[in-house]
Amino acid sequence: MSSLKSGCRIVCFIRLMVAGVCLLACFMGLGQVAEPPPATSILQDLRSFREMGSVLFVAAHPDDENNQLLAYLARGRNYRTAYLSLTRGDGGQNVLGPEFGDELGIIRTEELLAARRADGGRQYFSRAVDFGFSKDYLETLKIWDRQQVVADIVRIIREFRPDVVIARFSLVPGGTHGHHTASTVLALEAFKLAGDPNSFPEQFRQGLAPWQPKRILWNAGGSQRGGGETNFIRMDDGGKDPVTGEAFTDVAGRSRSMHKTQGFGNYTGSGSSGPRTESFALLAGAPATNDILDGVDDTWNR
Numbered sequence: 001m002s003s004l005k006s007g008c009r010i011v012c013f014i015r016l017m018v019a020g021v022c023l024l025a026c027f028m029g030l031g032q033v034a035e036p037p038p039a040t041s042i043l044q045d046l047r048s049f050r051e052m053g054s055v056l057f058v059a060a061h062p063d064d065e066n067n068q069l070l071a072y073l074a075r076g077r078n079y080r081t082a083y084l085s086l087t088r089g090d091g092g093q094n095v096l097g098p099e100f101g102d103e104l105g106i107i108r109t110e111e112l113l114a115a116r117r118a119d120g121g122r123q124y125f126s127r128a129v130d131f132g133f134s135k136d137y138l139e140t141l142k143i144w145d146r147q148q149v150v151a152d153i154v155r156i157i158r159e160f161r162p163d164v165v166i167a168r169f170s171l172v173p174g175g176t177h178g179h180h181t182a183s184t185v186l187a188l189e190a191f192k193l194a195g196d197p198n199s200f201p202e203q204f205r206q207g208l209a210p211w212q213p214k215r216i217l218w219n220a221g222g223s224q225r226g227g228g229e230t231n232f233i234r235m236d237d238g239g240k241d242p243v244t245g246e247a248f249t250d251v252a253g254r255s256r257s258m259h260k261t262q263g264f265g266n267y268t269g270s271g272s273s274g275p276r277t278e279s280f281a282l283l284a285g286a287p288a289t290n291d292i293l294d295g296v297d298d299t300w301n302r
Contacts (some may be wrong), residue, residue, distance in 0.1 A: 030175065044243050048076050053298035054080035056119075056160055057219075058153070058170035058187040060179035061130060061258040062089040062108040066168065066219055067119055067252035070279055072237035074120030076248060079298070082160055085112060086149060086183050087158040091130035094261045104261065107159070112259045119255040124160070126152035134178030141182055151200050153190035158208040163296045165191055165216040167283065173295065184218065188283055191216040213287030214296055231281065233288050238276035247273040 045181055055073050059065060063234065065083045074081040090105030109125070116123045128149045134140045169176060193199040195212025220232060224269040240247050253269030280292055288294035 001062060005085060017215075024052040026100050040243050044075065044078075046059040047082075047243065051298050052302055053077065053293050053296060054082075054160065054162045055164050055166060055292070056082050056084060056157065056162035056213075057166045057168065058084045058086070058122075058176065059091065060086050060128075060183040062087075063256075063262050063264065064111045064168050064180070064183075065115070066278075069114065069166075069219065070116075070121045070250055070274065071119040071241075071248045071251040071255060072239070075241045075243070075251065076237070076239055080122070080160070081120065082124055082162070082265040083112070083125040084126065084153065084156055085152075086128040086186070087128045087130035087179065088125055089130050092262065094167070095263045099261075106206040107261055108259075115255040115258040118138055118258060119251055122160075122217060124156045125256045126156075126180075128152075130179070137173050137178040137181035137185060140194070141185070142183070144176065144218050146186070149188050150186055150193065153187060153201075154194045154200050155203050155208065155212065157190060157194040158203060158211045163298070164292050165213050165240050166219050166280070167248050168219055168232060171218070171283065180249070184283075188216060191284055195261060214283065215288060216283045216293075217280040218283055220281055221279055232279040233281075233292060235280065236275050237278050238274055242275045243262075246270055249273070249276070283296060 039125050049186040057065060057070060064085065070083060073079045083286055088105040089108035090101055092104065092108070094100060094104050094107075095269060112123050126149050128144050131143055134143075165186045165187060169180040169184045171181065171184050173181045194204050195210045197204075197210045199210075217233070238248060239289070241251060247269060250269035253267055256264050258264075259267075280288075282288065286295055
């Protein structure tokens, strides 16, 4: 009898989903008939209801994200997955045309949104301004409005409510863009403040509440990084999208190719669905041993 009731609930849920899609279609397009979403997109959305985990990836610019990891988390694990780019890339290069500054920032914003449509993630930004190459992260923190950017990251953590935050770059300065190091410095600062009810209380008047992720990690890279180290968490983000059968490397390649102004328009995946190891180091929060979401209940029991 209980299995029959469960089956009825599932049928009712699917009917509600279909009705919701139809209702949404009625309101889209200002009276025009909107095309229904592809069946694969609907199935991916339905699969995402099975898992409750969430991960926020943080870096400095458009094209700094780890597309393979985002695709694996969003499509392989069905987690709510988002990328926070602190800047919109308006201080970068443009290999396609004469647009720079604010115009380039608009183009690269659209490129990031297209990348997320490809890999299944969501996209956020802060108010940090991309002012060109900076060798020193301390210089970056002087030019950026540090308090404002930290407030933005805290707000996004409280809004998105990730179980885990992942920073793209090391805290150790040198050998990279100053914006890169600064993005991790500020992400770590925001991680420690997001759960504090005394930090940025004005956000609570906007309907937000304190939220403390379980941990923040540095994504040290793929198989070639962190070779002999033993203090890294290792995770395989290889395999195939269970809905489309596409290798995550190819999904990541399509996502990466959206950064056309940066010369990635012809970027493709390897076609390999074999194992691919990512390495992570703990920056703050609860330790983890086997997986980035160790200790997080990603089921409906939560």
